[in-house]
Amino acid sequence: MPSENSELWRRARRARDELAQRCLEYEDVSLIDIAYAAAQDDEPEQIVLRIHVRDGWMNAMPQERVAFPEQVDGFPVIVVPGQYHLS
Secondary structure (H helix, E strand, O other): OOOOOHHHHHHHHHHHHHHHHHHOOOOOEEEEEEEEEOOOOOOOOEEEEEEEEOHHHHHOOHHHOOOOOOEEOOEEEEEEEOOOOOO
16 A cells, blocks of 8 residues: 555555454444545546455345445445455
């Protein structure tokens, strides 16, 4: 992670930790991390919090899924598939 804006990264880590406290208890959540969102055209990269979810969440009907927050401390939250296994 770049150090050019260490306060921004400190905030991002605190937001990630808060999100982890709120969401890691759900069995369909496998990981929570910080990443850059894919840049769109001329927009700068944006820091986002990612919730990696197992196949069960992805395959469930929308009304059966656990609802996650859209943002934490101003950082957008995105959901990505992430069914991880030890190899």
